[in-house]
Amino acid sequence: MRINKYLATLGVASRRSIDTLILQSKILVNGRVAMQGMDVSDEDEIVIDGQKLKMKLEKEIDEKVYYMLNKPLEVLSSSSDDRGRTTVVDLVKTNKRIFPIGRLDYMTTGLILLTNDGELFNRLVHPKSEIYKKYYLKVFGEVKKYEIEQLKKGVNLEDGKTLPAKVSTVKIENNKTSLYISIREGKNRQVRRMIEKFGYKVLMLRREKIGELSLGDLPEGKYRELTKEEIEYLYSI
Numbered sequence: 001m002r003i004n005k006y007l008a009t010l011g012v013a014s015r016r017s018i019d020t021l022i023l024q025s026k027i028l029v030n031g032r033v034a035m036q037g038m039d040v041s042d043e044d045e046i047v048i049d050g051q052k053l054k055m056k057l058e059k060e061i062d063e064k065v066y067y068m069l070n071k072p073l074e075v076l077s078s079s080s081d082d083r084g085r086t087t088v089v090d091l092v093k094t095n096k097r098i099f100p101i102g103r104l105d106y107m108t109t110g111l112i113l114l115t116n117d118g119e120l121f122n123r124l125v126h127p128k129s130e131i132y133k134k135y136y137l138k139v140f141g142e143v144k145k146y147e148i149e150q151l152k153k154g155v156n157l158e159d160g161k162t163l164p165a166k167v168s169t170v171k172i173e174n175n176k177t178s179l180y181i182s183i184r185e186g187k188n189r190q191v192r193r194m195i196e197k198f199g200y201k202v203l204m205l206r207r208e209k210i211g212e213l214s215l216g217d218l219p220e221g222k223y224r225e226l227t228k229e230e231i232e233y234l235y236s237i
């Protein structure tokens, strides 16, 4: 893999910063000054600014923490609240200064990521990142096929038309519809506004996935650390 992509995928720095380091001759590959555009692999010994890559990564990953939380109802997606309400940060026991990546409404449950890694935060909240987030929701009433098609194509909201979404109905029972909606942008209260546009009242909304990261069977209110593979995945998207 090209050296700048390889190091960026590992979360060392952005491709552009890596190119700058190469131009400054600060990267060595197997003892030689790295060249822009060269290919490297896990077999190569890479030294960045005098520090061996493995040591550098381990040190950095040690200092950073990454969690997924299944946010319960009535918990704020912020780091603090001047009205003393419980926040997602209160639910994770750590002495690090963590913050949530993105937001879920007070009355939405499900997957939220927390970290003290500002670079990952910037990458994931950047409007260009366009990662699909999958929501499970239950609404009052029977959602029609043509409405599903419109939700898929995009819905006009007051702040613009939504991007194409993935939508599938799970079941319609007792005048209630359960469905999945996956969106790749983050307008305020977007899923609620999309479905409310057709006059349906949301009974529950839960985020189940962010990209390939899944809540799995993590109970509401519980959290766990992300695995090394999950962190690497987030850096790769």
Ligand code: URA
Pocket (backbone or CB within 6 Å): 103, 104, 105, 106, 108, 188, 189, 190, 191, 192, 193, 205
């Ligand atoms: N869309 C919503 O309407 N609410 C959320 O919390 C997340 C997405």
